[in-house]
Amino acid sequence: xxxxxxxxxxxxxxxxxxxxxxxxxxxxxxxxxxxxxxxxxxxxxxxxxxxxxxxxxxxxxxxxxxxxxxxxxxxxxxxxxxxxxxxxxxxxxxxxxxxxxxxxxxxxxxxxxxxxxxxxxxxxxxxxxxxxxxxxxxxxxx
Amino acid sequence: xxxxxxxxxxxxxxxxxxxxxxxxxxxxxxxxxxxxxxxxxxxxxxxxxxxxxxxxxxxxxxxxxxxxxxxxxxxxxxxxxxxxxxxxxxxxxxxxxxxxxxxxxxxxxxxxxxxxxxxxxxxxxxxxxxxxxxxxxxxxxxxxxxxxxxxxxxxxxxxxxxxxxxxxxxxxxxxxxxxxxxxxxxxxxxxxxxxxxxxxxxxxxxxxxxxxxxxxxxxxxxxxxxxxxxxxxxxxxxxxxxxxxxxxxxxxxxxxxxxxxxxxxxxxxxxxxxxxxxxxxxxxxxxxxxxxxxxxxxxxxxxxxxxxxxxxxxxxxxxxxxxxxxxxxxxxxxxxxxxxxxxxxxxxxxxxxxxxxxxxxxxxxxxxxxxxxxxxxxxxxxxxxxxxxxxxxxxxxx
Ligand SMILES: C[S@@+](CC[C@H](N)C(=O)[O-])C[C@H]1O[C@@H](n2cnc3c(N)ncnc32)[C@H](O)[C@@H]1O
Numbered sequence: 001x002x003x004x005x006x007x008x009x010x011x012x013x014x015x016x017x018x019x020x021x022x023x024x025x026x027x028x029x030x031x032x033x034x035x036x037x038x039x040x041x042x043x044x045x046x047x048x049x050x051x052x053x054x055x056x057x058x059x060x061x062x063x064x065x066x067x068x069x070x071x072x073x074x075x076x077x078x079x080x081x082x083x084x085x086x087x088x089x090x091x092x093x094x095x096x097x098x099x100x101x102x103x104x105x106x107x108x109x110x111x112x113x114x115x116x117x118x119x120x121x122x123x124x125x126x127x128x129x130x131x132x133x134x135x136x137x138x139x140x141x142x
Numbered sequence: 143x144x145x146x147x148x149x150x151x152x153x154x155x156x157x158x159x160x161x162x163x164x165x166x167x168x169x170x171x172x173x174x175x176x177x178x179x180x181x182x183x184x185x186x187x188x189x190x191x192x193x194x195x196x197x198x199x200x201x202x203x204x205x206x207x208x209x210x211x212x213x214x215x216x217x218x219x220x221x222x223x224x225x226x227x228x229x230x231x232x233x234x235x236x237x238x239x240x241x242x243x244x245x246x247x248x249x250x251x252x253x254x255x256x257x258x259x260x261x262x263x264x265x266x267x268x269x270x271x272x273x274x275x276x277x278x279x280x281x282x283x284x285x286x287x288x289x290x291x292x293x294x295x296x297x298x299x300x301x302x303x304x305x306x307x308x309x310x311x312x313x314x315x316x317x318x319x320x321x322x323x324x325x326x327x328x329x330x331x332x333x334x335x336x337x338x339x340x341x342x343x344x345x346x347x348x349x350x351x352x353x354x355x356x357x358x359x360x361x362x363x364x365x366x367x368x369x370x371x372x373x374x375x376x377x378x379x380x381x382x383x384x385x386x387x388x389x390x391x392x393x394x395x396x397x398x399x400x401x402x403x404x405x406x407x408x409x410x411x412x413x414x415x416x417x418x419x420x421x422x423x424x425x426x427x428x429x430x431x432x433x434x435x436x437x438x439x440x441x442x443x444x445x446x447x448x449x450x451x452x453x454x455x456x457x458x459x460x461x462x463x464x465x466x467x468x469x470x471x472x473x474x475x476x477x478x479x480x481x482x483x484x485x486x487x488x489x490x491x492x493x494x495x496x497x498x499x500x501x502x503x504x505x506x507x508x509x510x511x512x513x514x515x516x517x518x519x520x521x522x523x524x525x526x527x528x529x530x531x532x533x534x535x536x537x538x539x540x
Contacts, residue, residue: 021257022253023253023298023301026297028245028249028250028252031249031290032242033245034291036241036288036289037284037285037292043221043234044227044231045227053232054231054235061243064170065167065171068167068170069167
């Protein structure tokens with residue numbers, strides 16, 4: 001998406017920037033991701049791999065952002081005397097809390113590796129792996 | 143850990159009155175990217191040379207019975223090398239992320255930025271935009287360094303979003319090595335001229351392709367009695383640059399929308415110093431000669447003409463290094479970079495009226511107020527990104 005091409009030809013012109021400033025046509029969410037001109041080179045032999053790497057790097061960035069935000073919160077809490085960072089390092093959860101946390105990690109890992117798990121399932125259970133077109137035809141007879 | 147050099151945090155950037163607002167997370171995103179860039183350039187990029195020496199070159203030699211004949215052969219062979227593929231994919235990815243992250247920041251506040259700039263420029267006389275300005279075709283043809291919309295696109299009348307993105311994000315690409323106002327190049331050249339030619343008292347200075355004036359202002363500051371004209375093709379850059387100069391209290395620079403290849407606005411011999419900084423490699427194969435012709439025309443006899451650029455490709459530069467330096471040309475959308483660096487500066491200067499006997503060329507390092515120790519210390523070669531440049535030029539002969 002971009003209204004860049006249309007808009008780029010419009011020129012304010014003249015020193016008189018007297019026209020009202022109106023940015024309401026700017027769709028910041030989509031335009032932030034405008035593609036730059038020129039074909040995109042792919043470095044990996046498979047463009048799909050490169051696509052996945054790009055998504056992974058963007059997520060890595062967001063994890064770093066969350067990490068920095070938590071760090072800010074910890075430091076503010078320390079400054080305001082609510083807790084010390086050493087409290088965090090020394091923290092030992094109760095058995096119950098520890099189990100809840102382990103459960104969270106287990107679910108998290110499963111979410112991330114869902115596709116691998118499902119690919120293995122497909123190999124293990126070919127009977128559940130019939131192409132959808134075939135199922136459609138079969139259902140038509142059911 | 144001790145020997146690993148961290149890039150300065152993004153908040154070290156000096157924020158002026160028209161600078162965009164950054165949220166906590168937007169700042170953190172840039173801190174991540176600066177570190178990612180640093181890691182990719184210090185830990186991953188050196189793998190290219192290792193793979194080249196150990197695998198790519200021997201394999202080529204085995205097939206062809208000779209080594210590489212030019213940088214294009216190196217490029218073709220390297221494109222199949224997995225280490226290079228991974229580095230290239232990562233480097234491209236960081237450039238794209240930097241653009242998207244920066245655009246997200248400035249576009250959400252595009253209205254406020256334009257209003258701030260307009261308010262700062264009320265009553266000021268340091269901005270001259272042209273009516274019906276024709277953006278040079280080579281600028282319209284590509285978005286240099288993957289910057290969507292390039293320098294000239296206005297998303298609405300009075301827009302400065304792309305300039306604000308450039309101002310606030312260059313820090314990330316350069317790893318903070320250009321200083322808190324991203325003006326390390328301008329500071330270096332101004333200091334070098336002052337020290338080398340203490341008697342030089344320029345009355346009128348022209349900075350061509352000034353962008354938003356990062357590197358113009360240090361020159362204007364060191365020569366406060368000079369009248370400085372800064373020209374560019376991009377209205378958003380000029381608008382933002384003029385407001386930024388006002389905000390930083392620098393009064394002797396006028397920002398003008400003028401095509402460097404056609405500077406009718408200036409009389410013959412009008413300037414005693416014509417400067418370009420990181421500009422020539424973003425022009426075009428025909429335009430560059432028109433520009434030098436125009437420089438020759440507007441420069442006074444005995445005047446100084448200087449250009450800050452990346453190093454040219456010389457016969458003693460290895461094909462591997464030429465290939466690495468060429469990377470930005472194709473993969474960071476700086477397409478003229480490769481061709482331009484095949485030209486000989488001494489020939490270009492002759493077009494600007496400088497006698498080959500008077501041609502000069504020096505290396506200068508960015509003046510970085512953030513951490514002089516780091517700037518002076520060992521800098522990992524990150525082809526095309528290091529804060530060390532080639533300055534060439536000369537004095538126009540009588
Ligand atoms: C890489 S930027 C350099 C900015 C600045 N010199 C600096 O060091 O920060 C190149 C600039 O040259 C401008 N430019 C390119 N061709 C031009 C031309 N023919 N006339 C005027 N400006 C031009 C672009 O708009 C852009 O702002």
